[in-house]
Amino acid sequence: MAPNASCASDKLRANGFYIVTDLTNLGVKAIRDGVASGEFTAREVATGFNAAIEAAAELNTFIVTTPEKALEAADAADTARAAGKPLGKMGGVPIGMKDLFCTAGTQTTAASHILEGFVPQYESTVSANLWNAGAGMLGKLNLDQFAMGSSNETSYFGPAKSPWRKEGSNTALTAGGSSGGSSSAVAARLCPAATGTDTGGSIRQPAAVTGIVGIKPTYGRCSRWGVVAFASSLDQVGPMARSVEDCAIMLGAMAGFDPKDSTSLDMPVPDWEAALDADLKGKKVGIPREYRMEGTPQDILDSWKQGEEWLKDAGAQIVEISLPHTKYALPAYYIIAPAEASSNLARYDGVRYGLRDLPDGSGLQDMYAATRADGFGDEVKRRILIGTYVLSAGFYDAYYTQAQKIRTLVAQDFEKAWGECDVILAPTTPSAAFGLGEMQSDPLAMYLNDVFAVPASLAGLPAMNVPAGLNSDGLPLGLQIVGKPFDEQGVLNTGLAIEQRAGFTARAEKWW
């Protein structure tokens, strides 16, 4: 259980010296409010997290650390406070930045070899929004290469490890993917919050297997400008933190219209934090019957049932709904996402940025092919090849057009469901965290990790993971809430109702 802000500072004063690690137990709101009230300084907070990160190299969560940037932002917050200036929504809060966001002057790799050494000359809109809100950067977080993966094992820099282990076991577990560096770092208290991106579950699945909260907002809420592209019609940015309230605060700082992203939503950003309300009286929660898939482990089904009970207790009415095309969402995703990826990743050509492999005496075409062979990992190549194939002459209609039609059907399923319910409750993942290396030989088995997450992605809907409890191995399980377009508030409120009843305070025992 994280001590509250006053506990931490009382300890400081009673002992007469800093126990900086205590501050690393605090979340976004506690840090922001503690800095604002003068309970502790932003520099003390940043120093504590910098030290925690340095001591946790074994988790492999960060590709690059930027302690000086965290301190610089902290000093700016402390100076602003001393001058009586407002501190911003994230004032004094240091965060981790998924290494998919371009950060001016700091290497951005997408966990790939082809972008190793790439130093953006500009700042992504979302990261700029966060810095403008007073946040500071602790470093760039590990991920699956180009966000393609569900275990972090496709990272060129080796996988981030989960801080969690099965009871009585030393086996290294996955922190999920693709935002596995983010989930591991937040769960291990290396940062109070981190950015994630979600194309087909990449925020929700890692959040679920590490016992943290993560929300993917409605498609278009957060700008994609400056985010390394994977599948542009699906990519969305969102926050990962340890409480629903912290996610609401951080999402508020990230979101907003951006004319530089042609798919950015031109809508006002609601004050999600202020409107948080766990009273669900009059709300209907849909339970999609097609998500009760054969072979789903009992602990997942039990936690789903428990979630229903919690929401009933919060005043909601439970209704069974049908999303008939659920089964086809994942295979449709594995046509659409690779198709878009094959197009997006055509830019890595060894000419404008990143790696160049120019074998002796070779021409331009050989250089392209050699650079891409050397620079992309196996999973990225596999997806580019699938994408190229399904878009190629003669196969386009059978694969790509059919998949886009099915995407329409999946979205229509949700539209119909909104006639019967306000939010949908489902499991986030089909299992708890698996061991690193366990699934690597079978790409298809790995893809199935996102079976519950992908339908909401195809429909562009807001969806979040909230921790529900631990299974019999002592590993976290999560519940997923899916909402109507633009109704992040409904999703957050339902999440809050679960959070209050789940009382999830478990944390991984420190072994690193």
Add this chain to the structure above:
Amino acid sequence: MSVDKQTVTKIASLARIKMDDAECERMVPELNNILDWVDQLGEVDTSGVEPMTAVMPMAQRLRDDVVDADPLTGGGVRDKVLANAPAAEHGFFGVPKVIE
């Protein structure tokens, strides 16, 4: 539908990824596993269904017809554009000779 080694070689060439025979061979069953699995999409009757083009209803916006309206996406940043190029010469991207 399934792919053979010849098809994989062709796709790899289209995708500009250098792959030798052994790699293409290895990729055949991997890709076929995935393609066999996505083939189930053929079961769905999609007659009369429009393929999705935009997941949220959006109108294409036009920016003002002004040079450098937004400095972040405007011009005049040649050095920044070239800053990460593996070979930049005389203010241009350098590539191997393409004309004999």
